[in-house]
Amino acid sequence: MGFGVFIHRSDSIYEDSPAEQYQFPRQYLGRVQACVGGWIVYLEPSKVPGTRGYFAVAKVGQVIPDPKAPAMYLALIEPGSYLSFPTPVPFSDPDGVIERGLLNAEGRLSGRAQAAVRPLSAADFNRILARGLEEPAPLLPRVDSAMPSAGLEEEPLPFLYEQERQRVLTSRLYRDRVFRRTVLQAYDERCAITGLKLINGRGRAEVEAAHIRPVGASGPDDVTNGLALSGTVHWMFDRGLLSLADDLTILLSRQINDVESVRALLNRDGRARSPRRPSDRPHPHFLQWHRENCFKC
Structure with a gap:
């Protein structure tokens, strides 16, 4: 059980519904299986117009063969775990890439950045999560009766x-x-x-x-x-x-x-x-x- 990054494009050719399932080919099977029971973040690549960067977090419940597509698999998202970020996190900022695990020994971006599915360190996961859920000011749910907060x-x-x-x-x-x-x-x-x-x-x-x-x-x-x-x-x-x-x-x-x-x-x-x-x-x-x-x- 580990953390991971799943790349998803809004114009994806795959049968993705990020809050419910993520379709992927066999080559990523081992990486996705390593995330079962753990949390992943979704990333929309910068080549997509109006890209969101890291835009959501979810928990992988299980992995199954796709019954409709041979040689394809589905990562099923645990119900109730998906959460969109109010503040999408950019892939990089003036201090460099947010996902530090993508840097090689020379501090340059490695080829791992091209992988559609990749492992994520706990430190990088926490950094992305903190940025995505950051609140500049309190905004509590609107309720019509008193609710403990x-x-x-x-x-x-x-x-x-x-x-x-x-x-x-x-x-x-x-x-x-x-x-x-x-x-x-x-x-x-x-x-x-x-x-x-x-x-x-x-x-x-x-x-x-x-x-x-x-x-x-x-x-x-x-x-x-x-x-x-x-x-x-x-x-x-x-x-x-x-x-x-x-x-x-x-x-x-x-x-x-x-x-x-x-x-x-x-x-x-x-x-x-x-x-x-x-x-x-x-x-x-x-x-x-x-x-x-x-x-x-």
Whole structure:
């Protein structure tokens, strides 16, 4: 069980769904198997326009032969472990590469940087994780009733010990906070369905981070499984009174008792707003799940 880096392109030719599975050829089998039970970070290479760098963390549950593609394998991601970084980490900065293990004895970038799957040292993993989850200012989950938050502002970064790392990466309260930051940043703190951007006197956004496929139904903490929604719209979305087509057309349930008032709230073009970055756009896989399992057409 070790740490690793999985390279993933938003325009990948592989059957990847980073929050659920990673497809790879036989040549990487040993390296991926070494990561089973351990954590990996996803990296989008710099050749991709608008690259995110290191953009998420996940835990590898098991490796199986791909039943649909001979000589290919699938790394299955442990449910509930995937977490998008609110702050994607660049491959390098003015101090050099973030992944120090890629340097050779002369301090130059080695050929290992070209590998789609590669091992990662605990020190490099902790460095990437600390940068990806770094919070410039506290941003707690928006709740309508009192919720204990003691200790949330003091999560240990960088994660020096396995016990601390596991506690942070598996804490539901912490993951909700990170998911909120990620989704609100993707949508510029604006409701995707109404276009409203309401900020209170303390600079706090009214908009909430909604899971398209809920956590309780194995929905991942992936920005592509998220929408920024105002409170009332979030309530309607969770109850299946609203949904989205794959092209982000807003769908209204026939069970809405005041359709005209609801229509007056929606974006005038009848479509949800997309995130600023195409790679953060709601994934059709999650939108389909919501339509089939939640939407009351």
